[in-house]
Amino acid sequence: MTKEKCKYFFKLNKFLLVIFFSVIFFDAAFSQSSSQSGWINIKNFGATGDGKTLDTRSINNAIDAAVKAGGGTVLFPAGTYLSYSIHLKSNICLYLDQGCILLAADSAAGGKYDAPEPNAFDKYQDFGHSHWRNSLIWGENLENISIIGAGIINGKGLARFASERRPVGNKTISLKLCKNVILKDFTILNGGHFGILATGVDNFTIDNLKMDTNRDGMDIDCCYNVRISNCTVNSPYDDAICLKSSYALGYARATQNVTITNCQVSGYDLGTFYNGTYQRKEWNKVPDHEGPTGRIKFGTESNGGFKNITISNCVFEFCRGLALETVDGALLEDVTISNITMREVTNSPIFLRLGGRMRGPEGTPIGALRRVMINNVIAYNADAHFATLISGLPGHDIEDVKLSNIRIYYRQIDSPLAKIQTVVPEYEKDYPEPQKMGVMPAYGFFIRHAKNIELNNVEISYMGKETRSPILLEDVKGIDIFRVKAQTPQNVKTIILKNVEDFHLTQTLGIKNKRIKKAGNKSL
Numbered sequence: 001m002t003k004e005k006c007k008y009f010f011k012l013n014k015f016l017l018v019i020f021f022s023v024i025f026f027d028a029a030f031s032q033s034s035s036q037s038g039w040i041n042i043k044n045f046g047a048t049g050d051g052k053t054l055d056t057r058s059i060n061n062a063i064d065a066a067v068k069a070g071g072g073t074v075l076f077p078a079g080t081y082l083s084y085s086i087h088l089k090s091n092i093c094l095y096l097d098q099g100c101i102l103l104a105a106d107s108a109a110g111g112k113y114d115a116p117e118p119n120a121f122d123k124y125q126d127f128g129h130s131h132w133r134n135s136l137i138w139g140e141n142l143e144n145i146s147i148i149g150a151g152i153i154n155g156k157g158l159a160r161f162a163s164e165r166r167p168v169g170n171k172t173i174s175l176k177l178c179k180n181v182i183l184k185d186f187t188i189l190n191g192g193h194f195g196i197l198a199t200g201v202d203n204f205t206i207d208n209l210k211m212d213t214n215r216d217g218m219d220i221d222c223c224y225n226v227r228i229s230n231c232t233v234n235s236p237y238d239d240a241i242c243l244k245s246s247y248a249l250g251y252a253r254a255t256q257n258v259t260i261t262n263c264q265v266s267g268y269d270l271g272t273f274y275n276g277t278y279q280r281k282e283w284n285k286v287p288d289h290e291g292p293t294g295r296i297k298f299g300t301e302s303n304g305g306f307k308n309i310t311i312s313n314c315v316f317e318f319c320r321g322l323a324l325e326t327v328d329g330a331l332l333e334d335v336t337i338s339n340i341t342m343r344e345v346t347n348s349p350i351f352l353r354l355g356g357r358m359r360g361p362e363g364t365p366i367g368a369l370r371r372v373m374i375n376n377v378i379a380y381n382a383d384a385h386f387a388t389l390i391s392g393l394p395g396h397d398i399e400d401v402k403l404s405n406i407r408i409y410y411r412q413i414d415s416p417l418a419k420i421q422t423v424v425p426e427y428e429k430d431y432p433e434p435q436k437m438g439v440m441p442a443y444g445f446f447i448r449h450a451k452n453i454e455l456n457n458v459e460i461s462y463m464g465k466e467t468r469s470p471i472l473l474e475d476v477k478g479i480d481i482f483r484v485k486a487q488t489p490q491n492v493k494t495i496i497l498k499n500v501e502d503f504h505l506t507q508t509l510g511i512k513n514k515r516i517k518k519a520g521n522k523s524l
Contacts, residue, residue, distance in 0.1 A: 073092075
């Protein structure tokens with residue numbers, strides 16, 4: 001070997017030795033600093049991560065050890081950890097590392113989740129909203145908690161329904177009366193009845209989650225100061241991002257000060273968002289048989305109210321449209337929604353409903369829906385059966401709603417058996433869903449029991465055949481229509497007025513500017 005080659009190999013070996021010892025030193029330093037800085041590895045408490053051995057006790061023991069140390073981070077390294085109920089504690093972070101899968105065990109395997117705790121107020125909301133402990137991860141009355149990391153939580157063993165009072169887990173993450181909470185970066189697959197149920201949680205951040213789940217994605221119930229951002233939720237069988245204000249805490253509490261931004265929601269077949277195939281073969285398996293859900297919604301549980309909420313820069317695809325509902329006595333007020341795109345909308349692109357179901361303590365008055373601004377919305381291929389629906393109740397108007405810069409393309413009614421209603425019943429006590437109200441007598445906008453409404457720079461059209469008027473107004477007091485373009489079938493009027501007061505129309509295609517003080521029954 002030449003002298004030059006010897007020098008080369010000497011230098012190379014020296015370099016490799018430096019790299020080797022650096023890795024060893026870093027690993028030892030990381031282990032030591034992890035221990036010193038509050039990082040606790042669940043494998044040091046006996047977790048196997050083999051996907052077959054139950055690791056529940058090891059995980060909970062690691063959390064308890066972190067609590068005794070004053071708090072810290074519980075590390076889930078790469079591996080598959082089979083578990084029943086995990087008990088979250090204050091000042092604890094669960095860190096799901098890349099390659100980690102936290103797998104919900106099946107109750108049929110011989111173990112069990114924590115039993116659903118008693119709740120004297122569970123008659124006022126669905127069973128699933130009334131109990132928190134029958135979950136994969138749960139915590140009550142906690143503060144300063146987080147679940148973060150790029151790992152996966154697979155709720156394969158969780159129940160999709162929540163009607164039986166036995167120790168079957170039906171939620172992935174369940175939190176009650178907590179504060180200072182962060183959920184960030186992980187993925188939830190098959191989340192059970194709820195991927196996330198948060199009730200009475202304040203100062204709550206949800207960021208960059210991916211969810212492909214078999215019922216609700218996230219339910220934010222009676223929570224203050226919530227920030228939801230950069231999340232993608234595919235939930236074909238129920239709602240994706242859902243704000244609620246139930247009576248599950250034993251008193252009415254508003255969901256208030258909420259931002260939802262830069263999120264995507266959809267209703268593709270379960271699992272096909274995660275695997276990237278985006279299939280639509282099982283859309284008819286939704287529990288209510290009304291097509292894939294997967295939307296952003298307020299309600300139905302609506303005892304405490306919804307206040308001071310903004311939604312912006314969100315994408316809807318192959319799912320139901322935006323729904324704002326208050327039917328149990330709540331105030332829904334001060335909401336702004338902007339920069340929304342929708343494609344393949346499976347019912348009303350925009351649904352505002354004030355109802356009188358009144359599932360709550362006796363004597364609760366009917367609520368109110370008011371001060372809502374919706375701006376910059378494009379909806380393509382929306383279901384024309386139900387139109388955009390804004391519907392209050394007789395004597396209880398929806399108030400102060402402004403829709404601006406809206407463009408909606410409605411597809412042709414695809415069922416020859418669809419019966420177009422000439423008179424739409426109130427459906428006051430019914431579950432608030434557009435399909436349950438039947439086919440609307442207008443294809444574009446059906447607005448009833450409302451006042452102080454504004455349509456500004458709105459354009460609607462249909463794709464295929466249509467026989468209905470674009471707009472029907474009934475029992476509306478004060479409506480301003482400015483620069484509205486509405487494709488109208490031949491021999492059909494553009495706007496139908498029934499018991500309308502203070503009607504003002506300006507620069508609307510094909511109709512002269514009009515001011516009508518009162519119209520009992522008129523068409524334009």
